[in-house]
Amino acid sequence: MATNDAVLLANAENSMKECKREKDRLEIFKKDLGSFTRFYEFMSQILERLNDLFVTDNLTEKDMINYACTVRDKLAENATVMKQIENNTAEQALSGDFPRAIDDAVMESSEAHQEMMLQYLSYPELARGFARVVSDLLKG
DSSP: OHHHHHHHHHHHHHHHHHHHHHHHHHHHHHHHHHHHHHHHHHHHHHHHHHHHHSOOSSOOHHHHHHHHHHHHHHHTTOHHHHHHHHHSOHHHHHTTTHHHHHHHHHHHHHHHHHHHHHHHHHOHHHHHHHHHHHHHHHHO
C-alpha cells in the first residue's frame, strides 16, 4: 500500500509541475498579447494621423509608416534633440531644436535615399547584392 501511495504522490507532483509550467506559459502569452494589443492600438493611431496628414492615393499605409520611421531614425541620430525629448514634455521638446532637426532629417533621409538609388541603378553588382539583402529581410 505504501508503494502505491508513493507512486500516486509522485504522479501528482509531476502533474502539478506540468500544470505550473503551463500556467507560466499562459502568463507569458497573456503579457505578450497585452503588449501586442497596446502596440497595435498605438500604430493604428499613428496610421490614422498619417492618413489625415498625407491625403493622396499614391501612398500606401506602409509607405507612410516607412517614411515616418525613416525620418524618426534619422532624427534619433541627433543627440541634442533626443536629450530634449527625454527630459521635457512633448510640447517643450517640439519648441526646442526639434523643428529644425526634423526638417534636416527629412532632407538628409531624402539625400541618403537618392544616393543609394543612384548607386543601385548604376552598379549591377551592387543591385544584385542589395536584392539579396532585401530578399533576406523578407525571409526574416
